[in-house]
Amino acid sequence: MEKQIQRDFYLNQLIANKDRSVCKVVTGMRRSGKSYLLFTLFYEWLLKNSVPESHIIKIDLETQKNKPFRDSEKLYNHLKSLFRDKERYYILLDEIQEVDGFEDLVNGLMVDHNCDVYITGSNAKLLSKDINTRFRGRSVQIKVFPLSFREFYSVRQPEKENIKDIFNEFMLYGSLPYLNELSHRNEKIEYLNSIWETLLYRDIIDRYKIRNEHILDAVFDFLCSNIGSYVNANKIANTLKSNGYKEITDDTVGNYLEYLCDSFLFYKVQRYDIRGKHYLKTQNKYYISDLGVRNAKLKFRQIEVTHSLENIIYLELIKQGFIVDIGKNDNREIDFVVRSLDGNQWYIQVAYTLQGEEKLQQETASLKNIKDGYRRIILTMDDDPFENLEGGIKKINVYDFLLGKKNLGTI
Numbered sequence: 138m139e140k141q142i143q144r145d146f147y148l149n150q151l152i153a154n155k156d157r158s159v160c161k162v163v164t165g166m167r168r169s170g171k172s173y174l175l176f177t178l179f180y181e182w183l184l185k186n187s188v189p190e191s192h193i194i195k196i197d198l199e200t201q202k203n204k205p206f207r208d209s210e211k212l213y214n215h216l217k218s219l220f221r222d223k224e225r226y227y228i229l230l231d232e233i234q235e236v237d238g239f240e241d242l243v244n245g246l247m248v249d250h251n252c253d254v255y256i257t258g259s260n261a262k263l264l265s266k267d268i269n270t271r272f273r274g275r276s277v278q279i280k281v282f283p284l285s286f287r288e289f290y291s292v293r294q295p296e297k298e299n300i301k302d303i304f305n306e307f308m309l310y311g312s313l314p315y316l317n318e319l320s321h322r323n324e325k326i327e328y329l330n331s332i333w334e335t336l337l338y339r340d341i342i343d344r345y346k347i348r349n350e351h352i353l354d355a356v357f358d359f360l361c362s363n364i365g366s367y368v369n370a371n372k373i374a375n376t377l378k379s380n381g382y383k384e385i386t387d388d389t390v391g392n393y394l395e396y397l398c399d400s401f402l403f404y405k406v407q408r409y410d411i412r413g414k415h416y417l418k419t420q421n422k423y424y425i426s427d428l429g430v431r432n433a434k435l436k437f438r439q440i441e442v443t444h445s446l447e448n449i450i451y452l453e454l455i456k457q458g459f460i461v462d463i464g465k466n467d468n469r470e471i472d473f474v475v476r477s478l479d480g481n482q483w484y485i486q487v488a489y490t491l492q493g494e495e496k497l498q499q500e501t502a503s504l505k506n507i508k509d510g511y512r513r514i515i516l517t518m519d520d521d522p523f524e525n526l527e528g529g530i531k532k533i534n535v536y537d538f539l540l541g542k543k544n545l546g547t548i
Contacts (some may be wrong), residue, residue, distance in 0.1 A: 142292055144174055144312055146456075150279045152180050159264045163257040165281035166401040166426045167340070168332055170233050170314045171257040172197070174281060179255070183227060184411050192226050194219055199232040209238040213245060215235050218220065223251060230256045241274060247275065259340070259401065282456050284312035286449070286539040292317060300536055308445050309437075311429020318468055330431035332437070333357075336430075340400045345392075348368055352377070353387055356393045360403055360423050363430045365407075365444035367420040370394060394423075402426055404455065409462040409474050411507065422463055424451045446535065447472060447487045450516055453539055454485075469503035475545065482511040482544050489518050491532065504530050 148165075151174070153514050163171045176195055183193055194216065196203055206212040222224060228246060233239045233256040246252045286304065291310045293303050300441050310316055310325050313332065319325050337357060338350075347353055359373050370391040377385050397403045408417040420458050425431045428445055454461045454475055462470030464484060473485040484507060488500045504513040505528050513530045516538055537543040 141168075141468050142173075142288060142317065143177060144170060144281075144288065146279055146285075147174050147279055148182065151175075151255070152182065154277050154279075155276070158247065158275065160247060160276040161253075161255040162272075162276050162278045164401065165256065165259060165280055167259045167336055168313050168315060168545055169259075169281050169283045169401075169426070171281045173260065173314060174254055175229050175231065175257055180229065191221070192224060193229065194226060195229045195231075196544060197231040198235040207235045207237070209236050209242040211263055212236060213442065216246065217250070220250060225251045225253060228252050228254045230254070232257060232259065234258045243274060244275070250443055256312065265290075283451060284314055284454060285456055286312070287541055288312075289317075293494060304536065308428060308442075308449065309432060309440070311427040311432070312390070313427055315428060316429065323523075324438075325429070326433055327428050333428075333430050333434050336400055336402055342394045345396055349384070349389070352382055352389065353393050353396075354381060356390055357397065357434065360394075360397065361425065361434050362439055363458075364425055364445045365422055367422060398423075404451070404464050406451070406461060411464055411466045411471070411474065412507075414428065416462075417465060424448045426452070429453070432521050443487075443489050446489060446518070449539070450487050450535070450536060451483070459545075464503075466503055466507060471503050477545075481545075483548075484511060484513045486515045487517075488515055491517050497526075501526060501528070501530055504528075514545075514548060 146194070147170075151161060151163075163175060169527060171457070178196070180195065184190060196206060197214075198212075206215060216228065221356050230236075230239075230243075233336060234244075238241065243254055243256065245457065246254050273318060273368075286307055289307050290300075290303060293386065295303070307462075310329065314330075315328065316325055319328060320512070328455060337354065341347065342350055342353065355377050356373060360368070370387045373394075374385050374387045374390045394403075394405070399406050402425065405420045406424065408420060408422075409415075410417055430447060432440065445518060450460060451473065460476040460477070460478075462474045463474075464474040471484050472487045473483075475483045475485055484504055486500050488496070491497045491500055500515055506517070513524070513528075515530060515532050516535050517532060517537050522533060526532050531548055533543050533548065
């Protein structure tokens with residue numbers, strides 16, 4: 138029997154907000170596990186904690202059978218018809234963006250009835266920046282990502298599989314939960330292709346009525362090819378013009394970059410000047426939500442291990458709730474400047490290996506002249522017991538960090 142993937146990090150957030158007079162908004166990239174979290178894990182938790190099944194209402198608004206309920210008034214009336222008493226009802230609505238006017242629907246349920254409301258959404262109709270406005274300040278957002286390496290590793294058999302092989306699979310095919318049920322390479326590739334096609338054509342092209350689909354596809358390809366590299370709209374536009382896309386403009390590229398981020402497919406990371414203590418307006422980096430989607434889009438070419446590793450570390454840091462920027466220290470770059478909400482800060486370099494004196498000096502150079510007292514860390518695939526480097530810099534194994542054996546709070 139296959140192990141059930143436990144997503145306690147997100148489940149505990151739902152539990153902590155249960156019965157609060159706010160709408161619980163679960164957001165994230167398509168197929169990252171939002172529905173499973175809400176309809177399976179949270180549903181089972183409610184049942185185990187004495188909520189009657191008759192007082193839990195689940196509706197998946199993406200299925201054809203529930204198409205009539207994409208009208209907010211019909212959905213509202215349907216839900217009202219299911220209320221049999223004055224006791225609390227738990228309303229779980231999946232892919233709420235399919236419903237026009239869902240904001241008033243949700244607000245009405247919370248104001249007019251004894252309801253605790255949970256919704257999921259996966260595209261630009263449900264953006265982080267709009268959520269509080271849409272729900273008049275009565276919402277809390279729970280961001281769901283594809284599986285972390287710890288979650289991915291938890292359902293494997295480490296006694297039979299080498300951790301390096303497990304990690305290589307994680308890096309190659311990504312960590313969308315459904316992949317755990319697929320055994321063959323062709324099945325995985327077909328599934329990953331279906332994901333990026335849905336994201337591109339349904340969540341972005343249909344949503345924004347984009348006519349120049351080939352340009353959006355080219356921008357998507359460019360970002361996939363340049364994860365962890367400095368880019369901006371002007372650079373992308375110039376590159377694409379040189380490749381024959383003569384009608385492209387900086388503004389068009391800028392819009393497409395925003396759409397790709399609004400669909401939870403990419404994350405834009407700003408540069409921060411450590412000495413000047415201000416953000417730099419030019420040249421950002423983009424990291425993708427799932428490396429498997431990126432690799433499938435590029436037909437599994439350009440498997441750049443260092444940038445892929447950097448992408449994995451970035452996702453892990455933001456999953457843990459850290460604020461992450463790219464660092465500039467004089468003329469040197471630092472992979473990540475990481476801050477917690479309580480004011481702590483770390484400087485992190487990501488390197489596949491530090492083997493060899495030249496490589497060691499290269500990776501430590503940008504950290505050596507930082508004298509503000511914050512921790513300086515290099516995350517590497519090297520597997521040896523030597524953690525203390527020259528100048529107080531710490532070296533931490535990537536597996537130890539991703540599996541929680543070493544974390545920033547204790548380093």
